[in-house]
């Protein structure tokens with residue numbers, strides 16, 4: 001996905017947040033070595049991962065959900081921010097990609113914190129209890145599914161809980177959507193700002209992230 005800021009500034013950002021540890025560096029290197037750029041490029045960047053860890057910590061989360069795990073970078077960042085005893089439910093459809101994630105969860109000592117559910121994420125989310133008990137959710141999967149993920153997650157988010165949606169700018173194409181994925185994300189972006197259940201802010205981090213907090 002095209003960066004929306006000057007690449008040189010993007011590189012500067014990468015070197016001005018808490019550095020990635022060896023596990024995350026090795027995971028990024030293995031992902032790029034093993035998969036074609038079109039797939040490897042799906043991985044969240046290091047600065048976005050650091051942002052996720054910080055947001056999870058600031059939320060004091062113990063119960064987190066991720067939609068779109070791939071090889072595991074963002075899941076490690078989320079799981080590391082959870083309070084002791086916290087759990088992350090990681091949703092994906094790919095055994096192949098998430099087998100890399102499993103290896104790195106092991107290396108990071110996070111296997112007791114992360115449960116992987118291989119199934120279409122919407123079915124997984126809809127099967128969760130309807131109670132508002134989720135503290136933190138990160139959505140980074142198929143873009144046409146974003147509106148449904150939002151609708152499944154908002155009622156399950158506790159008051160004060162936080163959701164993060166990735167790629168909300170679609171390389172800037174939300175201004176003039178050209179395909180179904182662009183239209184789905186642009187439509188959801190418009191809907192979120194009128195949803196009185198939540199407050200939100202869109203940040204120009206990489207391809208754009210929206211932070212959505214359920215009102216108290």
Ligand SMILES: C[S@@+](CC[C@H](N)C(=O)[O-])C[C@H]1O[C@@H](n2cnc3c(N)ncnc32)[C@H](O)[C@@H]1O
Nearest residue numbers: 042043044068070073074092093120121141142
């Ligand atoms: C952009 S990647 C996620 C990147 C990941 N957050 C990371 O940091 O590496 C999108 C992932 O969503 C998964 N995905 C696509 N459609 C899905 C669906 N309907 N349900 C669950 N996962 C899906 C893909 O298999 C892929 O691993």
